[in-house]
Amino acid sequence: MKYTINPDIYYGRYGEYTYVRNVRDRMDYLYNEICYDVLEALSVKGGRTPEQLAEYLYTVCEADSMDQGDFMDTLRSDMEEFLEELAGERIVAAEEPGERRAGAEPPDRIRDFIREVCYRERRLLTVCLELTYRCNEKCIHCYVDDQESGAGEMSFSDYRTLLDEIRELGCMGVLLTGGEPTLHRDFFEIAFYARRIGLMVDIYTNGLYVDDGMMDRLISLRPNSISFSFYGGKAEVHDAVTGVPGSFEKSLKTMMTCKCAGIDTFIKTVVMKQNAGRYEELLKLGKRLDIRVMSSLTVMPTHRGKPAGAYRLMDPEEYRRILELEYRYGLHGTEPMEGERGDYVCASGLDALSVNPWGEIYACNANPIVLGTVGGDGIRNVWNTSEALRGIRNLKFHQISGNCGACADKNWCGICLGNALRENGSLKPCSDTCMISRASHEVYLSHVKGGETDEKV
Numbered sequence: 260m261k262y263t264i265n266p267d268i269y270y271g272r273y274g275e276y277t278y279v280r281n282v283r284d285r286m287d288y289l290y291n292e293i294c295y296d297v298l299e300a301l302s303v304k305g306g307r308t309p310e311q312l313a314e315y316l317y318t319v320c321e322a323d324s325m326d327q328g329d330f331m332d333t334l335r336s337d338m339e340e341f342l343e344e345l346a347g348e349r350i351v352a353a354e355e356p357g358e359r360r361a362g363a364e365p366p367d368r369i370r371d372f373i374r375e376v377c378y379r380e381r382r383l384l385t386v387c388l389e390l391t392y393r394c395n396e397k398c399i400h401c402y403v404d405d406q407e408s409g410a411g412e413m414s415f416s417d418y419r420t421l422l423d424e425i426r427e428l429g430c431m432g433v434l435l436t437g438g439e440p441t442l443h444r445d446f447f448e449i450a451f452y453a454r455r456i457g458l459m460v461d462i463y464t465n466g467l468y469v470d471d472g473m474m475d476r477l478i479s480l481r482p483n484s485i486s487f488s489f490y491g492g493k494a495e496v497h498d499a500v501t502g503v504p505g506s507f508e509k510s511l512k513t514m515m516t517c518k519c520a521g522i523d524t525f526i527k528t529v530v531m532k533q534n535a536g537r538y539e540e541l542l543k544l545g546k547r548l549d550i551r552v553m554s555s556l557t558v559m560p561t562h563r564g565k566p567a568g569a570y571r572l573m574d575p576e577e578y579r580r581i582l583e584l585e586y587r588y589g590l591h592g593t594e595p596m597e598g599e600r601g602d603y604v605c606a607s608g609l610d611a612l613s614v615n616p617w618g619e620i621y622a623c624n625a626n627p628i629v630l631g632t633v634g635g636d637g638i639r640n641v642w643n644t645s646e647a648l649r650g651i652r653n654l655k656f657h658q659i660s661g662n663c664g665a666c667a668d669k670n671w672c673g674i675c676l677g678n679a680l681r682e683n684g685s686l687k688p689c690s691d692t693c694m695i696s697r698a699s700h701e702v703y704l705s706h707v708k709g710g711e712t713d714e715k716v
Contacts, residue, residue, distance in 0.1 A: 262342050262351045263306030267481055269459045270298050271431040273376045273384075278369065278431065279350060280459060282483045285523050287369040288348065297341065301351060309339045377610035378603065381652075383642055384610040385461075386425050387434045387624055388418070390443040391616050395467050397502035398490070400531055400570045402559040402625075403438060412616045413633070415445035415452070421614070421633050422453050428639055432459030432483060436624075438616075441468045447476050459483040463527065466513030467506060474516055484523040486553070487514045490533075492540030500533060518550060526552045530581055531570040538581060542588040552590060556581065556695050557673065559625055560681040567682070571691045578691075578698035586706050604659065605676050608651045612638065622651045625677025651676065659686045671699035 267282040277294040280287055293316075300315045301307055307315065313335040345351040377384045391412055392403045413421075425433065433453050440446055441464055453460050460482045469477065477485070487510055490500035494507035501507075518524040526545050530538055545552040556578065558567035572578060585591055603609065608622035615621065618633035620641050630648050631641040641648060654676070657664030666672070673696060678689045 260353050261306040261308050262301055262312070262346065262353050264298060264301050265349055265352050268298075268350055269431060269457060269483075270295065271384075271429055273373055273382050273429075274380050276373070276376060278373045280431070280483065281348070281350060282459065282481060282523075283521075284349060286348070288350070289369050289372065294341075297338070297345075298350075309335055309342055312338050312342070374606070374610050378606070381642075382610065383425075383428045383430045383612065385432050385434060386430060386638070387436060387611065387613040388421075388449075389436055389438065389613065389615050389624055390440040390446065390449065392438040393442045394437060394439040394465075395442065395503070396439070396465055396488075396506060398488075398500055399502065399533065400500070400529060400558050400567065402561050402567075404561040404563050404565065409442075409444070409616075412443065413618050415448045417618065417633065418445070418449045419452055421618075421638065422449075422456060422458065424638050426456050426458055428642060430458065432461060434461045434463060436463040439465055439468060441473065443616075447473075447480070450480055450482070454480060454482075462486070463488070464513075465501070465506070466510040467503070469513045474513070477517065478520045478522070482522060484525060485514075485517050486525040486527045489526045489528055489541060489544075491537055492542070492544040493537065496534050496537050496540070514550070515548070518548070524550050526550050527554075528552060529555045529558060530572070531558050532572060533570065535572055535577060535581060539584055542584060542590075546588060552588070554581075554585065554590070557675065557678065557689065557691050559675070559678055560689075562627070562681070568690065573691065573694075575694050575698055578695055579702055582698055582702040586702065591703070591706075603652070604654045604656055604672075604674060605651070607676065608648050612642065614638070622648060623677060625675055625681070626651070627677060627680050654686075659688070663688075666696075668693070668696040668700045671703065672696045673699070 268279065269282065270277055270279045272292055272295040275292050277290045277292055277298070278287070279290065279294070279298075296316060296319055297312065300312055313331055316334060316338070317331060342351060342353070346353050374384065376382065391409055393407060393409055394401070394403070422433070435446070435450060440462065443449070450460050450462070460480065462482050462485045464485065465488050489497055489507075489510065491497040491507070497507040498504050514524055514526075526541070528541060542552055556572070558570040560567050572581070607626055611623065613621045613624040614633060615624070620630045620632060620636070620638060621628065622630065628647055628651070630645045631637070655664070656666070656669060659674070663669070672692070674688050674692050676686065679686050682689050
């Protein structure tokens, strides 16, 4: 009996662990490092039998403690048992498919664990590819103010070279975003090539440009997830933010088609002055459609440094009200927080990088510091040797200010270095950062401990 890897299975080695993502079943798994060698061995055309797999693994294992015959017998027996387990989880397929067995851990827990491994060992997990800054919406708060044309954007040939290098670094997946990524002339060529070489593909879109023909191609792509930008649960709120009448209904139709096709679907939003009063309508929409809402409570300054104060909430009570709503609708867990987040300030550059439409590499799409270029330095050299990136990774709270280093709200701090640099030209936090951190801490304590706590906030 031969075993092969099922379609829609993605995996990567992170330290002593193998992280496996089953896109079709929306499940995450965590195994030891031998699982990576097993899956690599099964990736050959036609698969392998347990005996062939044992022979392959013998070449990468040490068998000093027993002779070859005993070692092979033990290895073959272990592989038969392990392959049955993987078949039960539909990670691999056999001629006689096994019955699905429970065993996967909650996805968020595994992803958080893998991120911590990446932070510690400087492993690249994902790359954000901003394919274009062109867009068919005119959102009032958008941080992109660079250009309207697609002149100079990277081509499919450029992306093919970049994606190969990303995969060679052991990266698990890429996020295709913009602007509106589907406006890039090579969007599908880029997406399908990434999937072909074993990279998970996530997409962040407004869905306006997706017609029936494009929808068929999106479904056949089978991305890991598609996120849609929504700014209200009713058309009048959403369309007032996007500046495009009818955008709510079109985006909603595209999103529901993706969800009905079995694609993991999310709503992403920015909560600001212009929609905060009706935020609950969006939360109700997400609950009714069984689509998770993911929010940002801060508005980014534009690429050219235009402040975002006209859109930010500046009332601490408003932040508490928004967070209370999110707890009520299940956007946050209520388990006690275990330990401290450590002294790292920002996750940018710890497990991810971002590339803009012209090939400039950043720690994230908010940070204005150019680390290098795809055509010059190359993403591998940037990840492994950039002094600027090392400085971003090693930045500590006390280096921002003495107050930050000793702050009781540090575990809840969402400071964005990029926002601070764009708006203030320094690491001084933006005007809303401390209010959001304090409100997050207070609301968290009220839910975890029912408001009864000796902690000072």
